[in-house]
Amino acid sequence: MPLSPGTGFAGYTIVRPLGSGGMGHVYLVQHPRLPRQDALKVLRTDVSDDGEFRERFIQEADLASALSHPNILTVHDRGEYDEQLWIATAYIDGIDAAQLMREHPAGMSVDQVLTIVTAIANALDYAHDRGLLHRDVKPANILLSQPDKDRQRRIYLADFGIARPIADASGLTATNLTVGTVAYAAPEQLMGEDLDGRADQYALAATAHHLLTGTPLYDNTNPVAVISRHLSTPAPALSERRPDLAPLDGVLHTGLAKDPAERFANCMTFAQALTTAAGTSPTRSAIPQAAHTIAAEKYREPAAQPLVESTQRPIRRRPVIVGAAAVAVVALVAASLYFVLARSGSTDQPPSASSTAGAVNGTRKPVPAPAVDPNAEPAAPGNTARQVEVSFTQIGDSLNVRLHNPNLDVGLVRSPFELALLDDSGAIIANLGDQGLPGSPVSTIYQLPPNGDFGFSSLDAPKGRTVASLELTITGQWLEWSDVDAPQxxxxxxxxxxxxxxxxxxxxxxxxxxxxxxxxxxxxxxxxxxxxxxxxxxxxxxxxxxxxxxxxxxxxxxxxxxxxxxxxxxxxxxxxxxxxxxxxxx
CATH class of the missing domain: 2.60.40 (Immunoglobulin-like)
Incomplete structure (x- = not known):
């Protein structure tokens, strides 16, 4: 039963409902101690009673709460109250991309879409590097805040940290299944195969196609037909619907490849290639004001949808599609098709460590690299196309900076670097070069081995300025780690x-x-x-x-x-x- 305004729940006070769906209800709530309003999702009792779901919900919510990225909707807390699981996230007053798209039925401008895609790609790569897949990238899960005084919007990827219950095959059929998620799902996700970040890349590419054309990649109200086309039909060229965007065809063709190995290495590589092909640069100011704000639709959730759940990557699952016929004739058996969600499998490695949400946090800004060939050879030692992830916590004017080397074959020894501090608009507010860093005697990365970390404490930000992100440029030499004999x-x-x-x-x-x-x-x-x-x-x-x-x-x-x-x-x-x-x- 929905909660009424003024009702208390888990210490929060209900302000008003925001929406409801197959899993429960979402409310705007007042935080019990802080002068802040959050979005509180309260799951149904029958969902909360599922022991397997409960375990995955806690695990995934905890992983999601550690994500600290300017383009990921913050998970503040989770718990159980009155036998119902709940999760609290930041509340964003604005509009989602699905709503915004309704105001552009023929498709949004390239600048607008590039801005959205780049922000979401950055968020996805950050999450993937920490072992968390999203699995439900779509316009309805992309939130855009109301414009600030400079008419700029913040862009957020929502719905991290929500596990879905394992569906009973007798209760989820093609008749009550919405196209929702399957409109953007990668073939390997629909087939229950191993997943990695390239599944989210496929969904992001399908989302980009939808935003640019105003039409889903495979436009059909029958989800079975949509699934069949994801599995076997080549993606339609963008230029078929918008001839002026023919230069983007090749990039979207790669991002939407049926075989994950033929896609780009990561989501930012896809976004950078799309930007290069378009011959323009994304800016947040490209996103126009909307005619209305987010209301209940922002958090709506279609009644039970088929999803492939995981908390880390890669994940091995049992096949997700079962029915009266094999995949080859899946489009012919819509009446008897059922979807079953398999339990999460084991993973090879735990997620990387990441900073928690703080007073002000920021995340990595990878060193730009040419991004046109997804199968290009790895960068040679010394090539600055190698990436180092940068995360930080700002406390007053002090920055605590963490560097992580995700490369498995190369590292840094006594490497000088430059560190740029960027504000929310992407403008550089300070550049801490390799001649010495204000607030710290350290001007060198002493050692950063493969999958290793290095850090600085109390670097100074410009007085009174908030740092939104950091951009690291390695000016030293990358070394093949098998050749390095470093004392330990x-x-x-x-x-x-x-x-x-x-x-x-x-x-x-x-x-x-x-x-x-x-x-x-x-x-x-x-x-x-x-x-x-x-x-x-x-x-x-x-x-x-x-x-x-x-x-x-x-x-x-x-x-x-x-x-x-x-x-x-x-x-x-x-x-x-x-x-x-x-x-x-x-």
Whole structure:
């Protein structure tokens, strides 16, 4: 039964309903302590009672809550109240892309679509790098805020962190199935095959096609026919409906390839290729004002839809389509077709660590790379097309910056770099070059091995300015890691020491050196706090081989608990030469 305005639920106060769907109801609510209104989705009791769903809901909501990206709708909290699961997210007053598209029945302008696609591609790559797939990219899940004083909109990807229950095959048939998700779903998702980020790329490409033409990729009210075409019919050329957009045909053809291996390597590569083909650059100001605001439709959810659920990638699933005939004749058996959602399978690797939502957070800005050939050879060592992910938490004018190397074959040793600070419009407000970083003596990445992390604490942002994102440019040399024989520093017994009332909390532990000493080492700790991930560092001078030296990183006394130690890394800093030419010094 829907909740009435003024009713209390899980500490929140219901302001008004926003919408309802097959899984439950969504409300605008007042936060119990903060002067903030959130969107609260309350799931039906029968959905909440499903034990398998409950487990996946908690796991996925927790993963989604750790996503800190300017284009991902923030998950604030989740829980259970009165035997009903619930999840609270940021409330966005604006319009979704599906509503905006109704005002452009012949298709939106290229600038408008590029702006949306680029923002969503950035959000998807960020989530994919942390082991989370979206699986439901579509115009209705893309939110655009009301224009600000500069007539610019924020763009958000919504609906991360909502697992769907496993559908009973006797209760979900083609007659009550909406085209909703299947209009954008990748062939491998419909077939229950292994999924990775390229499934979301396909959905984003299908969304781009819809936004540009005003017509779904496969326009048919029968979901079975749509599924059949996703599986076997080549995607129609964009130029068939908009001849003026013929230069974009090749990019969309690649993004919509039936075989994931033939698509682009990631979503931003697709977005960059689309931008290059269009010969223009996306800007948020390209998104026009809408004639109305988001109301209930913003959070509407079609009655039960077939989805392939996962929390990490790649995922192995049982086939999702079952019926009276095989895939070859799926379009002929609409009356008897059922959809079953398989339980999440195991994964090979856990998601990467990421910063939590904070006072102000930002995410990686990958170094631009040519993006026209999805099968191009990997960049050679030293090529700045290699990417480093950048995330940060801003506390006042102080930035805590984390670097992550997602490359599995190359890394950095004593590498200089440049770091640009960007505001919400994408304009550079400061450029911290490799001649020295304000607020920190560190101007070099000492070591960033494959799948490794490095960090800086207390870099200075311009006084009173909010940093929306960071852009890192590596000016040093990428090294083939199999050729690097770097002395290793190891950390053990690391723990957060609570605030003693006068110096603030810090991180302690022991650091040791395996060979090549005496050498200096840098210890970098990443600590999850209520305002985001903070970075705490310390140097250990002239460390001897085999010595277990106690360290204590500097306190982060501007931040209060609770604290959770995410990880601690240590790297040797005082080494002459790079790569195989390492010689120790102290």
């Amino acid at each position: 520093a190891t950390v053990t017994d690391a723990a957060v020491v609570d605030d003693a009332g006068y110096s603030g909390p810090s991180v302690t532990g022991r650091v040791s050196l395996d060979a090549g000493g005496p050498l200096n080492a840098l210890v970098v700790a990443f600590v999850k706090t209520a305002v985001g991930t903070v970075v705490s560092t310390t140097f250990s001078d002239c460390l001897q081989v085999g010595q277990q030296r106690v360290f204590e990183t500097k306190s982060f006394d501007d931040v209060r608990g609770p604290y959770e130690l995410e990880s601690v890394v240590a790297y040797v800093t005082s080494v002459n030469g790079i790569g195989p030419a390492y010689t120790p010094s102290c």
